[in-house]
Amino acid sequence: MKKFYKYGLVAVLVLALMASVFGCSGGKTGEQKNAGTSVGEKKPTIVIGSKTFTEALLLGTMTYQYLQHLGYPVENKVGLGELAVIRPALESGQISGYWEYTGTVLINVMKHEPSFNEEECYKLVKDWDAKNGLVWLDYAPLNDTYGIMVRKDIADKYHLKKTSDLIELIKKGEPIRFVSTQEYNERPDGLAHFEKVYNFQYPKKYIINAALNVGYEALKAGQAEAGLAFTTDARVKAYGLVLLEDDKKAFPVYNAAPVFRKEIIDAYPQLPEQMKKLSSLLDDKTIMELNRQVDVDKKSVDEVSREFLKQHGLIS
The missing domain is CATH 3.40.190.10 (Periplasmic binding protein-like II)
Structure with missing residues (x-):
C-alpha cells in the first residue's frame, strides 16, 4: 500500500509539473501566433x-x-x-x-x-x-545618397551653389580641404567615381580621412572647408552647412x-x-x-x- 501510495504520489507530481510546463509554454505560443507560429512548431530566431x-x-x-x-x-x-x-x-x-x-x-x-x-x-x-x-x-x-557640403562662409565667399562650382575652385588650386572616409575613398561608387563624373582629381594633400560622421564636426570646427555628406543627415542644416547641388548626377539612388x-x-x-x-x-x-x-x-x-x-x- 505504501509502495502504491509512493508511486501514485510521484505520478500526481509529474502530471502537475507537465501541466505547469505546458501551461507556461501555451502563453508563449499565444504570443508567437501573432508572428505566424503554430503550436508545436519551432521557428528560427x-x-x-x-x-x-x-x-x-x-x-x-x-x-x-x-x-x-x-x-x-x-x-x-x-x-x-x-x-x-x-x-x-x-x-x-x-x-x-x-x-x-x-x-x-x-x-x-x-x-x-x-x-x-x-x-x-x-x-x-x-x-x-x-x-x-x-x-x-x-x-x-x-x-540617402551622397552629397558635397561646404561651410557657409566658403559658400558665401566663392558664391558656391553647385558641385561644379566647387570643382572649378579646386582646379584653380584653391586649398579646399575635403573631409572624407577611407571606405568612401575605396568604394567603386566613391571618390574615384565622383572624380570621373566631374572630370577632375582631388589633390591628395587636401583630402582628410576621418571616421564616419566626423566630417560634419570637422567643418563646424573650421578644420576643413568641404566634406562628404549624407543627404538625410540633419547636421547639414543644424550646423549651418551648405549642401551643394549634384549638377552632374554623380551620386546614384x-x-x-x-x-x-x-x-x-x-x-x-x-x-x-x-x-x-x-x-x-x-x-x-x-x-x-x-x-x-x-x-x-x-x-x-x-x-x-x-x-x-x-x-x-x-x-x-
Whole structure:
C-alpha cells in the first residue's frame, strides 16, 4: 500500500509539473501566433543587424523593437559593422536581416553601373539577391545618397551653389580641404567615381580621412572647408552647412530597404506586410528628423526609435 501510495504520489507530481510546463509554454505560443507560429512548431530566431552610422542604427533598432513587440523571437546585433562586415554576416547566416541601400549593393556587390532610377535600381538588386537566398522587402521612400557640403562662409565667399562650382575652385588650386572616409575613398561608387563624373582629381594633400560622421564636426570646427555628406543627415542644416547641388548626377539612388534571408520569410510569411507598415513611413524628411534627434539633440537611438514607433501605433 505504501509502495502504491509512493508511486501514485510521484505520478500526481509529474502530471502537475507537465501541466505547469505546458501551461507556461501555451502563453508563449499565444504570443508567437501573432508572428505566424503554430503550436508545436519551432521557428528560427530573427537576428537583426545594422551598420554603425546613426540612420542605420535607427533603422535596425526600430526593426528590432517592432518585431519584438509583434511577438517574434528576435536577437539584437544592431551596430555590427559596415558593408564589408555586415553583408558577409547576412550571407553566412550570422544575422537574419538588416537595412541596406539599393545603390550600395548595385554598385559595390553587383559591380553594376550606378542607377538614378529608384524602381530600376530596386528591381536589379532584388532579382540579383533572389539567387543568393536573400529577399528585399519593399523599400522606403527615403533616398540617402551622397552629397558635397561646404561651410557657409566658403559658400558665401566663392558664391558656391553647385558641385561644379566647387570643382572649378579646386582646379584653380584653391586649398579646399575635403573631409572624407577611407571606405568612401575605396568604394567603386566613391571618390574615384565622383572624380570621373566631374572630370577632375582631388589633390591628395587636401583630402582628410576621418571616421564616419566626423566630417560634419570637422567643418563646424573650421578644420576643413568641404566634406562628404549624407543627404538625410540633419547636421547639414543644424550646423549651418551648405549642401551643394549634384549638377552632374554623380551620386546614384540609395533607397533603404529591409533585406532578410529567405528562410526567415518562409518561416514568417506575414513579415513583409508587417515591415511595409514601418518602411512606408520613412521618407527623407522623417528620417532626417529622427537623425536630428540623435545627432543634434543627443537623444539615445533606443529612445528615438521607441517614441517614433509609439507615435505611429506600431508598438504600445
